[in-house]
Amino acid sequence: QKEVEQNSGPLSVPEGAIASLNCTYSDRGSQSFFWYRQYSGKSPELIMFIYSNGDKEDGRFTAQLNKASQYVSLLIRDSQPSDSATYLCAVRGSGGSNYKLTFGKGTLLTVNP
């Protein structure tokens, strides 16, 4: 069973701070990784994906990937109250499972004004 683990949270940060969300995965063959945001009572929506080692930036969001350590993270700079949500890490399977995603249980982020 392929596993995806996220820091359990909840995570609380003040407005304007950097929020750091972490994820580890067990499938060493995984090649692509996704961060979804889910507001309470809503469906998950994609924030970013990453498939190369290193950093990928999109506005206030930065995804970081280290395949050797099987670790992926999401940094949110200048956190806003509207960033308060649950963040889901998802990992694409390898080989014959490359059309399936395995999700972590999510980390609840609260940004305090």
Added chain:
Amino acid sequence: DAGITQSPRHKVTETGTPVTLRCHQTENHRYMYWYRQDPGHGLRLIHYSYGVKDTDKGEVSDGYSVSRSKTEDFLLTLESATSSQTSVYFCATTSGGTLMDTQYFGPGTRLTVL
């Protein structure tokens, strides 16, 4: 958004009754998925489809069946609903299995089994 709708959006039913949830997409995506989401468990894959009439089991498939007779529709059936199937059900779609393909989610169906 990938043009995904789910129906019904909310349903309350009784133990032992059959229930069918519908997912409809307008993007002509090949792959479709059914997940359930429960507190403490996250999103778990129930069944998925890789084409018309082509389906396979996910990690929590017991008690569920699916059908896909058209590209745009993917049905999830609970043969005899149990209280443990009370959950929020999400449908998702993606166009293919390439490295960057993203799954897009429907709005969800909240099912309560009494």
